[in-house]
Amino acid sequence: MSLKQRDKKHIWHPLTQHKLHPEAIAIVKAKDCILYDEDDNEYIDAIASWYTCMYGHCNDYIIDRVTAQMKQLDQVVFSGFTHEPAIKLSEELIKILPKNQEKVFFSDNGSTSVEIGIKMALQYHSNKGSKRNILIAFEDGFHGDTFGAMSVSGLSVYNGPFEEFFITVERIPTPNGTNNQDVLDKLKNIIENNKVAGFIYEPLVQGAAAMKMYDINGLTDILKLCKENNIITIADEVMTGFGKTGSYFASKQLEIKPDIICLSKALTGGLLPMAITSCSQEIYNAFFSDDIGKGLFHAHTYSANPIACTAAVASLELLQSDEIQNSIKAIIKSHKKFGERIVNHSKVKSIRQTGVIFALDLDIEMERYGNLRDKLLNFFMDNGIFLRPLGNTIYIQAPYTISQKQLEKIYKTIEQALEII
Ligand SMILES: *Cc1c(COP(=O)(O)O)cnc(C)c1O
Numbered sequence: 001m002s003l004k005q006r007d008k009k010h011i012w013h014p015l016t017q018h019k020l021h022p023e024a025i026a027i028v029k030a031k032d033c034i035l036y037d038e039d040d041n042e043y044i045d046a047i048a049s050w051y052t053c054m055y056g057h058c059n060d061y062i063i064d065r066v067t068a069q070m071k072q073l074d075q076v077v078f079s080g081f082t083h084e085p086a087i088k089l090s091e092e093l094i095k096i097l098p099k100n101q102e103k104v105f106f107s108d109n110g111s112t113s114v115e116i117g118i119k120m121a122l123q124y125h126s127n128k129g130s131k132r133n134i135l136i137a138f139e140d141g142f143h144g145d146t147f148g149a150m151s152v153s154g155l156s157v158y159n160g161p162f163e164e165f166f167i168t169v170e171r172i173p174t175p176n177g178t179n180n181q182d183v184l185d186k187l188k189n190i191i192e193n194n195k196v197a198g199f200i201y202e203p204l205v206q207g208a209a210a211m212k213m214y215d216i217n218g219l220t221d222i223l224k225l226c227k228e229n230n231i232i233t234i235a236d237e238v239m240t241g242f243g244k245t246g247s248y249f250a251s252k253q254l255e256i257k258p259d260i261i262c263l264s265k266a267l268t269g270g271l272l273p274m275a276i277t278s279c280s281q282e283i284y285n286a287f288f289s290d291d292i293g294k295g296l297f298h299a300h301t302y303s304a305n306p307i308a309c310t311a312a313v314a315s316l317e318l319l320q321s322d323e324i325q326n327s328i329k330a331i332i333k334s335h336k337k338f339g340e341r342i343v344n345h346s347k348v349k350s351i352r353q354t355g356v357i358f359a360l361d362l363d364i365e366m367e368r369y370g371n372l373r374d375k376l377l378n379f380f381m382d383n384g385i386f387l388r389p390l391g392n393t394i395y396i397q398a399p400y401t402i403s404q405k406q407l408e409k410i411y412k413t414i415e416q417a418l419e420i421i
Contacts, residue, residue: 030057043386053270056401069310078303085309106304110238110264111144113275121198121232132197142208175218198232203250207239210393211359223256242266246355269315274308359395366392
């Protein structure tokens with residue numbers, strides 16, 4: 001029996017309506033930018049497996065470090081104990097995070113890093129004796145699938161059954177340069193009429209909103225208004241973190257620094273699940289007390305797993321290497337050229353790019369998980385490219401190690417795909 005067939009017996013896949021999509025492709029191995037399936041087909045991983053494997057799959061540099069660590073210390077409770085991999089990671093991460101970040105809190109996926117960010121913001125005010133009970137988020141933001149994260153996500157198309165259990169969130173549109181004043185007015189109105197604890201946002205690029213890129217000045221004005229009102233700002237950099245936007249973190253391009261930052265996805269180069277919520281000294285100080293109840297009583301069993309921390313330290317070294325920094329520059333350049341080549345195509349509505357993230361909107365209506373979208377996805381797979389269109393958006397976010405030749409193959413296949421729709 002093939003893996004594909006055995007899979008069907010017991011496995012329930014994420015984001016899948018099994019009646020409509022009964023089969024998964026079985027991947028047997030991966031190396032650098034290529035995925036190999038059980039029938040010996042090869043696919044270029046043009047989205048770095050949801051933006052995680054940015055240094056290529058099964059990266060030897062990370063693997064060697066992790067292998068050594070596995071023989072030294074595998075797992076230990078992180079409450080009451082500490083270890084070198086976590087300490088080293090905190091030191092190295094703080095060096096490249098926005099200057100105001102001082103403390104890191106560990107968890108194991110993007111959604112939990114958001115939950116922790118939300119809890120930090122709510123408890124910050126509670127510890128200071130002020131009752132603030134709502135959060136602000138963008139209308140089309142995405143922050144994960146656990147309850148707090150779902151509550152702040154605006155893109156909850158399929159979250160209907162849970163909505164009545166959500167925490168209270170007021171939404172504002174993303175600023176696009178022309179609506180900035182309206183967004184600010186709406187925000188002011190919300191602040192005047194509510195006790196707002198925090199504002200959560202994906203800086204510069206909203207991933208699940210189909211790589212929506214928005215106005216940096218508009219975001220700056222929002223953050224300023226939040227600061228003036230002592231509203232805790234939470235930058236969800238789960239997708240944008242670690243070089244994707246052309247700087248180590250998107251927040252580094254903004255004049256106003258967030259109080260809290262959520263990180264995961266590329267943190268370990270895709271080798272192991274891990275997440276971090278970092279924060280400023282000011283946030284940490286609000287929890288530092290003789291009163292035990294003012295501490296942050298949140299833990300995950302695998303918090304700061306030493307092997308995952310080691311993978312993250314090795315990944316950070318790669319990120320800062322000349323080799324990776326040069327590849328990032330090269331990818332940015334080739335995407336620009338591809339954009340110029342394709343922008344006037346009759347089926348292309350618009351293109352956009354931030355750092356290594358490239359997206360194009362097709363000039364046709366498409367459902368997020370509809371038939372046309374499936375047709376496109378299948379076309380890419382049949383042509384050896386793993387790309388997941390989001391509605392009528394095709395986007396590329398390939399590993400930094402991708403070659404020019406592989407990039408050219410992705411571009412050509414996208415151009416061919418325009419001919420079949
Ligand atoms: C993927 C993602 C999350 C959720 O991370 P998971 O590890 O899938 O739980 C949260 N926020 C953003 C911006 C993301 O891209």
